[in-house]
Structures are given as C-alpha cells and as structure tokens.
Amino acid sequence: EPEVTQTPSHQVTQMGQEVILRCVPISNHLYFYWYRQILGQKVEFLVSFYNNEISEKSEIFDDQFSVERPDGSNFTLKIRSTKLEDSAMYFCASSESGQLNTEAFFGQGTRLTVV
Amino acid sequence: AQSVTQPDIHITVSEGASLELRCNYSYGATPYLFWYVQSPGQGLQLLLKYFSGDTLVQGIKGFEAEFKRSQSSFNLRKPSVHWSDAAEYFCAVAMNYGGSQGNLIFGKGTKLSVKP
Numbered sequence: 140e141p142e143v144t145q146t147p148s149h150q151v152t153q154m155g156q157e158v159i160l161r162c163v164p165i166s167n168h169l170y171f172y173w174y175r176q177i178l179g180q181k182v183e184f185l186v187s188f189y190n191n192e193i194s195e196k197s198e199i200f201d202d203q204f205s206v207e208r209p210d211g212s213n214f215t216l217k218i219r220s221t222k223l224e225d226s227a228m229y230f231c232a233s234s235e236s237g238q239l240n241t242e243a244f245f246g247q248g249t250r251l252t253v254v
Numbered sequence: 255a256q257s258v259t260q261p262d263i264h265i266t267v268s269e270g271a272s273l274e275l276r277c278n279y280s281y282g283a284t285p286y287l288f289w290y291v292q293s294p295g296q297g298l299q300l301l302l303k304y305f306s307g308d309t310l311v312q313g314i315k316g317f318e319a320e321f322k323r324s325q326s327s328f329n330l331r332k333p334s335v336h337w338s339d340a341a342e343y344f345c346a347v348a349m350n351y352g353g354s355q356g357n358l359i360f361g362k363g364t365k366l367s368v369k370p
Contacts, residue, residue: 143297172357181258182298182344182360195357230298239286239305239348243358245298 141165143246145231151252152221160216160249164233171214172232172243173206175199182230188214189237221253256281258345260361267335268369275330275364277345286348287328288358289319293341301343304328315339340368 144163152158164171173185186196188206205217214233218225228250234243257280267273279285286305290298302313309321319330328345342365346358 145297174360179362181362182346182358184357184359187357232298242300244300245290247295247297 141244143231143233143244145229145246145249147249148247149250149252151254154223154253155220158218158221158251160218160229160231160251162214162216162231162233162246163212164214164231165235165244166212168233168235168244170194170234170237170243171206171208172234173216174230174232174245175227176230176248177224177227185216194237218251221251223253226251226253256285256347256359258347258359258361260343260345260364262364263362264365264367266367266369269337270334273330273332273335273339273366275343275345275366277328277330277361278326279328279345279347280326281347285328287319287321288346288348289313289317289328289330290344290346290360291315291341292344292363298344301330335366335368337368337370340366342366 146161171188174182176182184197186200187194203219207215228248230248231246232243234241259278261276288303289301291301292298301317302311304311304321312318317332321328342363344363345361
C-alpha cells in the first residue's frame with residue numbers, strides 16, 4: 140500500500156542551525172502539508188502546498204520556515220536558525236486532491252530535538 | 255475560531271471492555287469531523303469521518319462515532335477493545351468550509367492503554 144515516508148525519524152540539531160526535514164508523498168498526490176506536534180500539545184497545521192506554491196499557512200509558519208518540492212518527488216520543510224521551541228514531532232501529509240472527501244495520508248513523523 | 259477539545263488525556267480499559275473517547279468541537283457552521291489513530295512509531299491513520307447525513311458513522315477496525323450537534327460532540331466508540339487498539343487517538347475538524355482534509359485542527363489527543 141502506498142505511504143508517505145519521512146526522513147530522518149529523529150534529528151538532533153544545535154540551536155541556530157538550519158535543518159531540512161524530508162518527506163516523500165504518495166506518488167500521484169498533488170496536495171502536500173506539514174504539521175507539528177510539540178510534546179504534550181496539539182497537532183498544529185503549518186502549511187499546505189499545491190502546484191509549487193503555498194496555498195495556506197498558519198501563524199506558526201513564519202519567515203524561519205520554508206517549503207519546497209525540489210525534484211518532483213521530495214517535499215521538504217526547512218527551518219532556518221532553529222530555536223529550542225522548534226523541538227517537536229513534524230508530520231508530513233499528502234492528498235490526491237484538495238477536496239474534503241479525499242483522504243489526507245500522514246507520514247510517521249520526524250522528531251526534531253533542538254539542543 | 256474553530257477548536258477541538260479532547261477532555262481525557264489518558265484512558266485505560268480492559269481488553270474486551272467497551273470504549274468511548276470524547277471529543278467536543280467549536281465551529282460556526284456544519285463541521286467536517288475526523289478521528290485519527292497513531293500507533294507507536296506510525297503516522298496518523300484515518301479511522302472515520304463525518305461530513306453530513308447519518309450521524310452515526312462507521313470506520314475501520316470496528317470503530318464508530320456519533321455526531322451530536324446539540325452537544326457539539328463527536329465521540330468515538332468501540333464495543334470491545336483489543337490489545338492492538340492501544341494507541342493515541344486524535345479528533346480533528348476541517349479548518350475551512352471547502353478546505354481539504356489536509357487543513358485540519360486537531361485536539362490534543364487521548365492515549366489509550368489496554369489492560370490484559
């Protein structure tokens with residue numbers, strides 16, 4: 140069964156460093172998303188991406204974040220100059236269309252620890 | 255603003271017992287509601303969803319949920335829990351009317367433990 144895969148499963152980085160979280164969405168999907176979950180808190184929407192541009196973003200998704208689909212298969216989340224509070228589980232998701240009746244499939248997540 | 259509340263952080267039930275996980279939402283219009291499950295080391299998997307129509311919806315793995323507009327609730331139920339149901343369960347509401355299933359507002363989750 141096709142699935143969304145995320146790498147790495149766990150990344151530790153020093154405060155101030157840049158990190159790139161990688162996701163391989165399901166191959167025929169066109170809509171892509173990033174979410175994060177700080178330990179003990181809600182899963183929060185960060186950004187949605189379609190047709191090589193951001194379609195929606197939350198207040199969390201500020202200038203330190205960027206997304207890219209560099210090669211038609213990967214979908215990346217870059218965090219510039221990481222802060223301690225960026226430590227969280229980051230989930231990628233993809234869906235075939237942007238319609239509500241189309242399921243979004245989530246990856247297993249990347250745990251980011253900023254030290 | 256839309257929000258989702260899951261009042262129970264952690265629930266423990268015995269194997270074979272019934273289960274109900276609570277979810278309350280705040281949304282101005284007809285909500286589009288979802289339940290996801292996350293097993294350890296796995297991604298979020300959709301259990302079921304409610305868009306309209308019959309207020310009792312059936313999902314995978316023997317789960318069902320009932321939408322009650324008067325109570326702003328969408329509680330998840332299972333008549334007989336199996337040890338493999340131990341996981342974290344998330345209730346979610348679609349962020350915007352007409353938005354995609356990828357734009358969701360999640361609750362904090364309820365961790366389910368199952369006693370043998």
